[in-house]
Amino acid sequence: MSKIKPFQLIIFAIIVLFFLFPFIGQTTIKKSDDDKRVDHITIQLGAELSKEEMPTVGFLHDLHTQAVEGKCATCHIEKEGSFVFEFKRTTEKASMELYHDECIACHVEKKASSEKAGPLTADCRSCHVAKEPIESSWTKLNFDKSLHFVHENSDRIKTKDTANKDNCSACHHKYNEKTKEIFYLKGEEESCAYCHKSEKQDNIKPIRQASHNACVTCHQTLKSEKTEAGPVTCNGCHDKKEQLKIKKRTDIPRLKRNQPDEVAMTGWQIGGEGTKNYMKGVAFNHKGHETRAESCKVCHHETLKKCNDCHKTDGGDSKGGFVSLEQAMHNPGSDRSCMGCHKTLTKNSDCAGCHFQLPAKKDNSDSCQICHNLPQAQLEIMDSKEVARKALTDLSKEYNRVEEDKIPETVVIDVLANEYMPSQFPHRKMVQAISLRVEKSNMAKVFHTDQAGLCMGCHHNSPKTPEPPKCASCHSKKGPAIGEGLDGRPGLKGAYHGQCITCHQKMDVKSVAATDCIKCHEKKK
Numbered sequence: 001m002s003k004i005k006p007f008q009l010i011i012f013a014i015i016v017l018f019f020l021f022p023f024i025g026q027t028t029i030k031k032s033d034d035d036k037r038v039d040h041i042t043i044q045l046g047a048e049l050s051k052e053e054m055p056t057v058g059f060l061h062d063l064h065t066q067a068v069e070g071k072c073a074t075c076h077i078e079k080e081g082s083f084v085f086e087f088k089r090t091t092e093k094a095s096m097e098l099y100h101d102e103c104i105a106c107h108v109e110k111k112a113s114s115e116k117a118g119p120l121t122a123d124c125r126s127c128h129v130a131k132e133p134i135e136s137s138w139t140k141l142n143f144d145k146s147l148h149f150v151h152e153n154s155d156r157i158k159t160k161d162t163a164n165k166d167n168c169s170a171c172h173h174k175y176n177e178k179t180k181e182i183f184y185l186k187g188e189e190e191s192c193a194y195c196h197k198s199e200k201q202d203n204i205k206p207i208r209q210a211s212h213n214a215c216v217t218c219h220q221t222l223k224s225e226k227t228e229a230g231p232v233t234c235n236g237c238h239d240k241k242e243q244l245k246i247k248k249r250t251d252i253p254r255l256k257r258n259q260p261d262e263v264a265m266t267g268w269q270i271g272g273e274g275t276k277n278y279m280k281g282v283a284f285n286h287k288g289h290e291t292r293a294e295s296c297k298v299c300h301h302e303t304l305k306k307c308n309d310c311h312k313t314d315g316g317d318s319k320g321g322f323v324s325l326e327q328a329m330h331n332p333g334s335d336r337s338c339m340g341c342h343k344t345l346t347k348n349s350d351c352a353g354c355h356f357q358l359p360a361k362k363d364n365s366d367s368c369q370i371c372h373n374l375p376q377a378q379l380e381i382m383d384s385k386e387v388a389r390k391a392l393t394d395l396s397k398e399y400n401r402v403e404e405d406k407i408p409e410t411v412v413i414d415v416l417a418n419e420y421m422p423s424q425f426p427h428r429k430m431v432q433a434i435s436l437r438v439e440k441s442n443m444a445k446v447f448h449t450d451q452a453g454l455c456m457g458c459h460h461n462s463p464k465t466p467e468p469p470k471c472a473s474c475h476s477k478k479g480p481a482i483g484e485g486l487d488g489r490p491g492l493k494g495a496y497h498g499q500c501i502t503c504h505q506k507m508d509v510k511s512v513a514a515t516d517c518i519k520c521h522e523k524k525k
Contacts, residue, residue, distance in 0.1 A: 036137035039063065039234035045096060054128040057099075062233050067110070070232075072220060074106075082217040085209070141237045144294055146249040156227055157218065160184060166256070171214060175204075187258050190304050191297050254290065257304075261287040262392055264374055264384035267313040267325045271380060278313075281374035281384075283391035288442065301336055338371070342443065350437040351444065353507035354457025357499060370395070370447060395446055402451040402466055407431050415472055416493055420521040437507075458499060471495055 039062035068074040076083040077090055084090045088102050103118070110117035119126035151157060152166065161169035161184050169184035175195070176183055196207040205213070215230070215237075222229030231237050264270075266281040289299070296304060303310070308325050310317060315324030331337040335344055346355035373395070378387050407428045414422035435451055438444040448454055452466045459468035472492055479491025490498060504514035512519050 036135045037062075038136070038138050038239045040134055040136040040138065043099065045094060054124065055130045057127045058129070058134060060134070062235050065233055067116075072232075075102075081221075082213075083220065085212050085216065137240070138234070138238045139240050139243065141243065142294075145252050145255075147246070148255075148295075149249055149252045156222055156229070161186070170218075189257060191295070193297070194303055254287070255296075259286060259290070260385060261285075262385055262388040264379060264388040265307070265329075266374075266379070266384075267308055270384060275376055278376075279368075280372040280376065281379055281387075282371045283374055283388040283395070285392050298341075299336055342447075345443065349506065349508040350440065353503035354434070354454070356502060356506055357458075357460045358456070367447060370449070396442075400450040401435065402431075404428070406466055413496070416477065416496075417521075420517075420523050423521040425520075458503075 037060060039060050041059045041061050043057040043059050064075070065072075072083050075087055076085060077088060078084075079090055086092060087094065088098060100121075104121055107118040107120055111120070151171070152168070154167070157167045157170045159167040159169050164186060168186070168189055171192075172189040173182040173184050174188065175181075192210060193207050195204055196210040197204070198206060198208075200206045216232055219230040219232045223232065231242070236242055263284040263286050264281050265284050266278075268275045268278045290296070293299065299307075302319075307328065310320035311323055311325040311328040312320065313325050315322050315327065320328070328334075328336075329338045332339050332343050334340040346352065373391050374387055409426075409428040411425040411427040412422050413425055431451070431454065434454055434457065438448055438451075438454065453464050455466065455468050456462065456464055459471075461474060462468035475489055475492040475495040476485070477492045479485045479489065479494065481491055481493040481497075483494065484490055489495070500520070501514045503509075504512060
């Protein structure tokens, strides 16, 4: 019997250790959501820390709010009837001494009263740690249409503009560069984020600071008046569980900003010269899109002005990042563009069964004509809004169903029948099921003006016709059952299974499981 060599023993020992202790060397422990906190704030003075300075301080805001029993004046100075959300000061500038003197003094006082207290003078590394032991679970609060409506209709929020009945002026304002004052202009309200960016720009407060100054101050004032109000703690707004408790309103009326119902989008000036070779104008249903969008910012990302104020036809404007109107509206990779948004919607379960298979670069000039449908001559002599309204009304009436008797009731698929019986495909029933899904969507009805176009969902490379060619016309019986052949097309078996199974999965069909083989073709006896 041969002896085991030393190096063989070492290798054997390593293998045994690996299987007995698989996590050796893995020191990182994944923290649960319960270990994370919403109120984690970083206190950092100056721009960047040099090697000689201490690390930044992680501060738990809600923990300290509880310690002072919700008395904001303990840390924040009150000015003109509201708190300034800077620590013990009214300006953004602070010093290390301010924090050391005020924070440690409070800790000493708490400790003297036998209360739980924070670190003292000699405990530098208790606050200044290189890596924070606590992770943040802070979640952005989405101030959606429901929350906006609640605030807009609250009789507890006092308006600053007494001439108007609504309270829009309580929050919305513009800034006068000359007088350095803010003022309200009715009908010009915009999203706060249009001026208040994520970082401070041109001495304009960042959105986080501006929101806290306005929202928390208002909530704090209402609470002091013993009136029902929103939260004043970090957890109340930025904890996921707390956000789910916010009641969603569904009966939300349209925002009041004198916006149009219909818009004629041209990209060229009506009445101008040299418009002959431009595309026809687009009738845009502004009201319809507005009611379905989460907010105006979905489309109007930098301002509520018209799209072509920034995105010029020739793309020559710095305000729009030199992105032309055509590029802005037809960018398939952007949710803010028409094509990008429509592309995203085709991923819904009612649409995905057909659209997942359609060629991405297939020429579809019919779609261009559906949107670009406003004749220039008509826009020259009629009010553009009226032209757009008429075009949208006519478009909503054009949906045509294929007569039932022209849809084959059953299609027998027997070209590959060998081990299994031919498949009895319920063709008419399937077409009618897809039609019902289409009719639920106004957008789908516009782009599928007749059911013949739906045939292209399965017959994805055939012309739009109620009698498309058979699948075997393009997919060979000898081609691969899985994957693509030399010409990029799967074989007939792969095409059938890839189309039918994936469609059932993407359209979330419950009545027939995607992998229920016997449901489609019984095995021969």
